[in-house]
Amino acid sequence: MTGSKESFISNFQAPSNSHELRSQGHQYMADLPVPTRKSERWKYSPISKLVNSSLMTCSGEGVVWPEEILPNPIPFLDSYRIVFRNGSYVASLSDLPIDDDVVCAPLGDVEARFENEYHKSEWIGAINASYHQNGLFLKVGKNKALDRPIVVHHLTDGENIASFPRHFIKLEEGAKAEVVVWSSATDKSSGMCNGILEAHIAPNAYLVIDKVCNEGGEIFKFSYEHICQERDSKMKINTFTVKGHWVRNELEIVAQGPGTDSVFNGTYMPSGKEHVDNHTTMDHAYPNGTSSELYRGIMYDNSTGVFNGKVFVRKDSQQTNAFQQNSNIVASKGATINAKPELEIYADDVKCSHGCTVGQFDTEALFYLKSRGIGIDEAKALLVQAYVGDVIAAVDREEVKNEVMRLYSERHRWA
Amino acid sequence: MQTELVDAERVFLFDRMIQMGQTEEDKLLNEVTGKSYEFGFTTDIESDTIAPGLNEDVIREISAKKNEPEWMLEWRLQAFKVWSKMAEPKWAHLQYPKPDLQAISYYSAPKKKKELKSLDEVDPELRKTMEKLGISLEEQKRLSGVAVDFVMDSVSVATSFKEKLGDLGVIFCSLSEAVQEHPELVKKYIGTVVPQKDNYYAALNSAVFTDGSFCYIPKGVRCPMELSTYFRINEAGTGQFERTLLIADEGSYVSYLEGCTAPQRDENQLHAAVVEIVSLDDAEVKYSTVQNWYPGDENGMGGVYNFVTKRGICHHRSKISWTQVETGSAVTWKYPSCILKGDDSIGEFFSVAVTNNMQQADTGTKMIHLGKRSRSTIISKGISAGNSQNSYRGLVKIHPGATNARNFSVCDSLLMSSNCGAHTFPYIEASNPTAKIEHEATTSKIGEDQIFYCQQRGIDEEEAIGLIVKGYAKEVLNKLPMEFAVEAQKLLTISLEGSVG
Numbered sequence: 034m035t036g037s038k039e040s041f042i043s044n045f046q047a048p049s050n051s052h053e054l055r056s057q058g059h060q061y062m063a064d065l066p067v068p069t070r071k072s073e074r075w076k077y078s079p080i081s082k083l084v085n086s087s088l089m090t091c092s093g094e095g096v097v098w099p100e101e102i103l104p105n106p107i108p109f110l111d112s113y114r115i116v117f118r119n120g121s122y123v124a125s126l127s128d129l130p131i132d133d134d135v136v137c138a139p140l141g142d143v144e145a146r147f148e149n150e151y152h153k154s155e156w157i158g159a160i161n162a163s164y165h166q167n168g169l170f171l172k173v174g175k176n177k178a179l180d181r182p183i184v185v186h187h188l189t190d191g192e193n194i195a196s197f198p199r200h201f202i203k204l205e206e207g208a209k210a211e212v213v214v215w216s217s218a219t220d221k222s223s224g225m226c227n228g229i230l231e232a233h234i235a236p237n238a239y240l241v242i243d244k245v246c247n248e249g250g251e252i253f254k255f256s257y258e259h260i261c262q263e264r265d266s267k268m269k270i271n272t273f274t275v276k277g278h279w280v281r282n283e284l285e286i287v288a289q290g291p292g293t294d295s296v297f298n299g300t301y302m303p304s305g306k307e308h309v310d311n312h313t314t315m316d317h318a319y320p321n322g323t324s325s326e327l328y329r330g331i332m333y334d335n336s337t338g339v340f341n342g343k344v345f346v347r348k349d350s351q352q353t354n355a356f357q358q359n360s361n362i363v364a365s366k367g368a369t370i371n372a373k374p375e376l377e378i379y380a381d382d383v384k385c386s387h388g389c390t391v392g393q394f395d396t397e398a399l400f401y402l403k404s405r406g407i408g409i410d411e412a413k414a415l416l417v418q419a420y421v422g423d424v425i426a427a428v429d430r431e432e433v434k435n436e437v438m439r440l441y442s443e444r445h446r447w448a
Numbered sequence: 449m450q451t452e453l454v455d456a457e458r459v460f461l462f463d464r465m466i467q468m469g470q471t472e473e474d475k476l477l478n479e480v481t482g483k484s485y486e487f488g489f490t491t492d493i494e495s496d497t498i499a500p501g502l503n504e505d506v507i508r509e510i511s512a513k514k515n516e517p518e519w520m521l522e523w524r525l526q527a528f529k530v531w532s533k534m535a536e537p538k539w540a541h542l543q544y545p546k547p548d549l550q551a552i553s554y555y556s557a558p559k560k561k562k563e564l565k566s567l568d569e570v571d572p573e574l575r576k577t578m579e580k581l582g583i584s585l586e587e588q589k590r591l592s593g594v595a596v597d598f599v600m601d602s603v604s605v606a607t608s609f610k611e612k613l614g615d616l617g618v619i620f621c622s623l624s625e626a627v628q629e630h631p632e633l634v635k636k637y638i639g640t641v642v643p644q645k646d647n648y649y650a651a652l653n654s655a656v657f658t659d660g661s662f663c664y665i666p667k668g669v670r671c672p673m674e675l676s677t678y679f680r681i682n683e684a685g686t687g688q689f690e691r692t693l694l695i696a697d698e699g700s701y702v703s704y705l706e707g708c709t710a711p712q713r714d715e716n717q718l719h720a721a722v723v724e725i726v727s728l729d730d731a732e733v734k735y736s737t738v739q740n741w742y743p744g745d746e747n748g749m750g751g752v753y754n755f756v757t758k759r760g761i762c763h764h765r766s767k768i769s770w771t772q773v774e775t776g777s778a779v780t781w782k783y784p785s786c787i788l789k790g791d792d793s794i795g796e797f798f799s800v801a802v803t804n805n806m807q808q809a810d811t812g813t814k815m816i817h818l819g820k821r822s823r824s825t826i827i828s829k830g831i832s833a834g835n836s837q838n839s840y841r842g843l844v845k846i847h848p849g850a851t852n853a854r855n856f857s858v859c860d861s862l863l864m865s866s867n868c869g870a871h872t873f874p875y876i877e878a879s880n881p882t883a884k885i886e887h888e889a890t891t892s893k894i895g896e897d898q899i900f901y902c903q904q905r906g907i908d909e910e911e912a913i914g915l916i917v918k919g920y921a922k923e924v925l926n927k928l929p930m931e932f933a934v935e936a937q938k939l940l941t942i943s944l945e946g947s948v949g
Binding site: 073348349351361363364365366367368369370371372373374375376377378379380381382383384385386387388389390391392393 | 539541846848861863864865866867868869870871872873874875876877878879880881882883884885886887888889890891892893
């Protein structure tokens with residue numbers, strides 16, 4: 034065994050801010066075990082290969098932005114932008130909002146008060162706590178609606194890179210904001226990108242996040258979002274994994290007041306030997322909350338997909354209405370899906386349901402199309418478009434919607 | 449006009465009352481009001497018990513007491529070796545004090561050991577117990593034509609209908625008898641479905657099992673009657689380690705019934721059974737269980753720990769169908785499973801699990817699809833009341849070679865109080881592009897409008913709930929053989945006693 038916990042982290046360097054979180058991180062990093070197939074949460078997503086590699090963090094010095102990747106990944110979208118390369122802030126390519134009611138800055142420039150405790154339970158989280166680099170800090174004041182979306186673009190560029198973005202979003206009462214979290218990587222890149230996003234939504238506020246992973250190369254990507262919702266707040270998050278060698282999306286939503294509304298959707302279409310893991314947790318800790326979840330995936334070639342959706346309804350969270358749906362298509366011999374939709378319910382006056390399916394393309398629909406002179410590949414492409422289109426349609430911004438559709442269609446060679 | 453209406457109403461109600469008066473369940477409901485565990489009594493029979501503790505010597509002693517051949521002892525010792533290296537599983541959604549396995553006596557048999565040919569030879573005390581349970585052997589023999597292999601603690605004391613079954617070549621006896629008389633069959637199949645190292649409790653069972661049932665249905669034989677076994681824990685501090693081995697040879701059919709009640713106890717009793725079913729080509733096995741071990745009192749004191757490993761293997765075109773009604777036990781940990789090894793094999797799982805007071809259940813099934821065109825159906829109905837926790841945990845796994853495999857699962861939960869919990873943990877693993885899997889789960893409260901509807905028509909709340917629950921569980925109850933269906937309905941009603949609100 035070459036890679037131990039200690040040797041894996043030996044080449045990581047951390048900036049000097051947020052001492053408290055870092056020292057906690059170091060402590061938990063030493064105490065927590067490296068997840069293996071034996072730990073329930075990592076059963077289908079082993080990371081031993083990663084831990085055996087030797088990675089290095091990058092300082093932001095001497096940045097050369099690669100030509101093939103546009104700093105603004107979404108054409109025509111009128112947006113603010115905050116750009117990072119290998120975890121470091123790239124000021125020259127960023128365009129931040131200036132407004133009295135809005136604080137938007139690189140995280141390294143502000144003292145954020147983190148509340149998230151992911152590092153106390155997961156080794157992966159503890160490394161981020163110890164070595165987190167930079168990220169978005171966004172605070173939107175009372176009743177302020179941000180006029181344009183903010184695109185947070187993270188690029189991994191280089192071999193054996195370890196990067197640790199960390200984002201912090203706070204919406205005050207009645208505020209509204211849209212954030213696009215975009216990650217990309219050049220084709221020769223490898224290593225790990227371990228990111229955490231923490232968001233706090235005050236009463237009546239509304240947060241929208243569109244998350245897109247479009248990474249070339251061979252990167253182990255961990256992204257964990259923790260969202261706290263107070264009374265009557267709303268949130269919507271769409272998670273699209275367009276491309277990625279090994280991706281784990283972990284989403285945790287906690288209702289911290291009654292009457293919250295949470296919508297979270299996602300699509301994944303891994304091909305080749307890719308691995309995509311979507312873990313979601315919806316924690317209804319107060320009454321009258323609603324949540325709706327829709328994840329759809331297609332596994333091509335020798336890829337593996339993982340879906341684990343968990344809905345908690347705590348004691349006394351009466352009148353909760355939770356819905357969860359996960360559909361999967363195993364498109365090739367050699368592909369695998371491991372799905373685990375879970376419900377844990379401790380209150381009685383609730384409506385909760387989940388559905389999970391694994392199936393194939395509808396042969397009747399294919400026959401219908403074929404009999405009208407449409408070739409099998411094209412017919413399948415049409416069905417796929419309709420299938421993931423349902424999820425992508427939930428995106429508010431046309432520009433984002435179109436770009437995600439375009440990337441999927443380019444990748445899977447739709448007409 | 450008005451008086452006519454009132455009269456009609458009165459007649460309707462009168463009819464309704466007569467009907468109600470006639471149904472078994474309603475009579476029962478009245479009878480059991482305010483009753484705690486009905487079958488909570490113990491029988492005083494002198495027992496031959498080994499001192500508590502577990503080590504190799506105890507295993508040798510058990511084996512010697514049962515006069516077992518050398519290979520059986522070796523097999524037990526092998527299992528003990530494996531077990532000693534294992535740790536107790538913690539993944540289940542259960543909380544309970546770990547049973548002290550060294551404080552248990554691993555062998556307890558009624559002292560009277562001589563061979564019994566007729567029921568009259570059975571110990572009168574034992575006979576009384578049976579009568580209290582409502583399973584008088586003569587009655588059963590005469591009325592229902594069911595062969596009963598009655599297990600009191602760990603050793604079979606009476607077996608009926610043996611001759612009739614013998615004519616067809618059906619072997620139905622206790623496992624210890626089978627070890628003596630049919631060693632080749634036992635040796636060939638024991639541990640093939642649930643290997644010694646399968647899990648902590650299966651390994652423990654393999655090392656110390658005292659007795660259980662053995663059943664072999666020869667080629668092409670359709671077993672003419674339902675085979676049934678009553679289990680009963682009787683001796684305080686005696687864990688029961690039953691082991692059942694059921695082999696259905698090519699083209700045969702058997703329906704097997706298993707049911708149990710246990711006397712009231714204050715200390716936890718451990719029950720770690722293993723059931724193995726081998727269903728060879730074209731065979732069909734129907735395995736039904738009504739489980740009503742002592743669930744503990746309202747405060748969670750006492751009650752049985754039920755950690756059971758049940759699994760069947762299906763060869764080509766064969767079928768295994770598990771039906772279970774789980775109402776008892778303080779803690780249940782049970783996953784009757786099917787390995788669908790053969791092409792075109794079928795696995796089914798129908799379950800009603802009721803938890804009340806402080807009961808905890810983590811139960812479900814595993815359907816492992818290996819054969820082409822293998823199909824499985826899972827229907828699970830959970831009912832939780834009081835402060836109980838009821839979990840469904842299931843696995844549907846489609847291996848790469850299982851072309852055109854099909855699964856359909858439904859697991860519904862019904863919540864009866866605001867302090868209980870209902871949970872669903874389904875695992876779905878598909879590695880074949882032709883697999884079709886559907887899973888759906890719902891959780892909801894018992895319908896207030898339905899209760900109101902019944903109340904309007906003169907049915908009180910408790911009865912109304914009984915009716916609704918029975919309707920909810922009907923899909924599964926219908927799968928039970930006649931004799932069991934009645935018992936199961938009684939149990940449902942008794943188990944939910946006092947849970948209104």
